[in-house]
Amino acid sequence: MTSLLTIEDLRITFPSRQGPSEVVRGVSFTLGRERLGIVGESGSGKSQTGRAILGLTPPPGKATARVLDFDGTDLRAASAATWRRLRGARMSMVMQDPKFSLNPVMTIGRQLMEALKFGASETRAEARTRALAMLEAVQIRDPERVFRAYPHELSGGMGQRAMIAMMLVAEPDLLIADEPTSALDVTVQVEVLRILDRLVSERGMGLLFISHDLRLVSSFCDRVLVMYAGRVVEELKASELTQAQHPYTRGLMNCLPKIEGGQRPLPTLERDAAWAR
Amino acid sequence: MAASFSRGGRESALLRVLWTAVKILATVALTFLGLLVVTFLIGRVVPVDPVLAVIGDRAPQSVYDRVYVELGLDRPLYEQFWIYLQKVLAGDFGESFLTKRAIVDDIARVFPATLELATVGILIGTCFGIPLGVWAAVRQGRLADQFVRVFGLIGYSAPIFWLGLLALLAFYARLHWVAGPGRIDIAFEYSITPKTGLLLLDSAMQGKWDVFANVFSHIILPAALLGYYSMAYISRMTRSFMLNELAQEYVTTARVKGVPEWRIIWIHALRNAAVPLVTVVALSYANLLEGSVLTETVFAWPGLGQYLTNSLQNSDMNAVLGGTLVIGAIFVGLNLLSDLLYNLLDPRVRRQA
Numbered sequence: 001m002t003s004l005l006t007i008e009d010l011r012i013t014f015p016s017r018q019g020p021s022e023v024v025r026g027v028s029f030t031l032g033r034e035r036l037g038i039v040g041e042s043g044s045g046k047s048q049t050g051r052a053i054l055g056l057t058p059p060p061g062k063a064t065a066r067v068l069d070f071d072g073t074d075l076r077a078a079s080a081a082t083w084r085r086l087r088g089a090r091m092s093m094v095m096q097d098p099k100f101s102l103n104p105v106m107t108i109g110r111q112l113m114e115a116l117k118f119g120a121s122e123t124r125a126e127a128r129t130r131a132l133a134m135l136e137a138v139q140i141r142d143p144e145r146v147f148r149a150y151p152h153e154l155s156g157g158m159g160q161r162a163m164i165a166m167m168l169v170a171e172p173d174l175l176i177a178d179e180p181t182s183a184l185d186v187t188v189q190v191e192v193l194r195i196l197d198r199l200v201s202e203r204g205m206g207l208l209f210i211s212h213d214l215r216l217v218s219s220f221c222d223r224v225l226v227m228y229a230g231r232v233v234e235e236l237k238a239s240e241l242t243q244a245q246h247p248y249t250r251g252l253m254n255c256l257p258k259i260e261g262g263q264r265p266l267p268t269l270e271r272d273a274a275w276a277r
Numbered sequence: 278m279a280a281s282f283s284r285g286g287r288e289s290a291l292l293r294v295l296w297t298a299v300k301i302l303a304t305v306a307l308t309f310l311g312l313l314v315v316t317f318l319i320g321r322v323v324p325v326d327p328v329l330a331v332i333g334d335r336a337p338q339s340v341y342d343r344v345y346v347e348l349g350l351d352r353p354l355y356e357q358f359w360i361y362l363q364k365v366l367a368g369d370f371g372e373s374f375l376t377k378r379a380i381v382d383d384i385a386r387v388f389p390a391t392l393e394l395a396t397v398g399i400l401i402g403t404c405f406g407i408p409l410g411v412w413a414a415v416r417q418g419r420l421a422d423q424f425v426r427v428f429g430l431i432g433y434s435a436p437i438f439w440l441g442l443l444a445l446l447a448f449y450a451r452l453h454w455v456a457g458p459g460r461i462d463i464a465f466e467y468s469i470t471p472k473t474g475l476l477l478l479d480s481a482m483q484g485k486w487d488v489f490a491n492v493f494s495h496i497i498l499p500a501a502l503l504g505y506y507s508m509a510y511i512s513r514m515t516r517s518f519m520l521n522e523l524a525q526e527y528v529t530t531a532r533v534k535g536v537p538e539w540r541i542i543w544i545h546a547l548r549n550a551a552v553p554l555v556t557v558v559a560l561s562y563a564n565l566l567e568g569s570v571l572t573e574t575v576f577a578w579p580g581l582g583q584y585l586t587n588s589l590q591n592s593d594m595n596a597v598l599g600g601t602l603v604i605g606a607i608f609v610g611l612n613l614l615s616d617l618l619y620n621l622l623d624p625r626v627r628r629q630a
Contacts, residue, residue: 092533167534
């Protein structure tokens with residue numbers, strides 16, 4: 001498999017009063033046109049890893065890496081213009097909560113059209129048709145209405161579909177989904193995931209799926225990286241999750257309730273300072 | 278609200294607009310009633326004898342008693358208020374003891390001067406304040422930010438009459454870049470027919486550009502001064518609203534989409550920051566419209582501020598109350614306007630209105 005994204009020794013540091021604190025400490029992985037999951041608890045550095053790939057490490061944070069290569073482009077030295085060309089068109093990111101990630105004073109249509117950098121080859125009307133088709137592809141029944149609607153007029157599930165449409169409309173090669181369903185109702189979660197799943201496999205994109213939900217990630221991805229305290233502690237095939245070796249991964253699995261009952265109370269997650277080293 | 282979203286269409290939309298209008302009118306009416314009660318009570322509480330103000334302190338007791346009855350001061354307070362209310366509604370604010378003219382005429386004479394000055398002032402303040410605030414927010418903590426902060430701080434804290442005198446000294450007395458105090462050179466005073474009382478507008482409408490240039494050269498210094506003062510406030514608020522907006526998730530979304538940075542700042546973030554900014558600008562404008570006494574004094578500007586100060590110093594109560602009502606009306610009007618703009622700028626408010 002040709003790799004789309006190669007990361008070696010990614011480190012992200014934020015300055016703090018006690019000196020610089022490293023939130024991602026030497027993460028390496030490659031991603032082809034496949035589905036790779038990253039799981040980990042809050043603060044494990046999974047979201048920052050996703051943002052660093054898009055060059056969106058929030059200042060004053062700094063991301064460094066030995067290799068950060070996206071389809072032949074060295075992202076470490078990318079200029080502002082290169083980033084603008086890559087973002088949206090070649091790589092994009094679905095964020096957590098449509099309540100905050102959509103601009104409240106712009107219609108969905110306008111925000112969607114913005115993602116399409118239509119130039120000489122395409123007129124506004126053609127772009128509009130493409131945007132409406134994309135809304136239909138995320139199973140929005142009345143695309144015209146949603147196109148004209150403001151974000152607050154949509155439900156959470158609809159908002160997140162609009163978000164997905166916005167991120168996929170320019171047909172990127174890499175999609176990062178940062179907890180795309182955590183803000184949604186459980187029933188809506190499944191629908192949104194199914195849509196995401198279908199679109200990603202139809203278009204043969206690479207997907208980096210970031211979540212804290214081990215079960216969800218393993219059912220959805222080909223491979224899973226388990227992150228703990230800024231490091232990848234284990235890498236597994238999703239199908240071989242039960243053979244996890246690392247005590248943290250095993251701990252994560254053990255504290256999931258089983259339908260046939262059994263252990264009660266559920267064991268709490270153990271942490272060992274040694275894993276963070 | 279639920280009905281507004283259904284296909285129920287035009288009738289419900291019309292009803293909603295009507296209902297909103299009724300609500301707004303009722304609010305305005307109540308606010309004015311409250312305002313009238315306050316001004317009426319001020320007029321009764323201040324230790325100025327309205328009778329003496331009319332007849333002077335040498336009139337005999339019999340004249341005093343007669344005027345006392347004529348002014349209706351022997352009647353109960355609520356009846357006096359009723360009479361006051363009727364008069365005010367008919368546009369009768371009484372007569373000035375000082376100028377012996379109807380207050381309405383006096384205010385119609387002085388208010389345009391203040392309106393013109395304040396409008397040019399707020400235009401300057403907004404046109405410079407908002408971009409400076411945006412610039413400072415984008416360059417947070419950098420040199421540009423510090424520069425805007427210090428520049429604003431000076432505008433905020435330096436006494437305006439002192440700045441005014443310095444400005445007059447520099448730009449009028451030394452450099453001769455602008456005209457001196459007053460609204461217009463005496464040579465031009467009667468060369469245009471006053472229509473709106475706004476000299477810039479009057480001269481432009483009559484095509485007398487030499488007069489326009491003269492008026493402009495008179496107004497620019499005091500207006501720039503007031504503009505600087507409101508700019509300090511507007512830029513500071515813009516900076517903090519923008520910092521808040523730039524930290525929002527939708528800004529990250531826009532960056533992920535590859536939207537150019539200028540568009541993120543000026544379209545995405547500023548459009549959101551504009552919502553609270555409307556109130557800030559409206560309040561600054563109201564502040565300037567009150568008539569800035571000090572600026573009007575320094576620049577011999579025959580406006581509302583000067584008129585009110587004069588009236589106060591001569592205990593011309595009718596004039597003071599009339600002026601107070603005008604200022605109150607300005608505040609109510611501008612608040613209403615900013616509410617309407619809110620509706621226009623924020624789709625989330627629109628539904629609830």
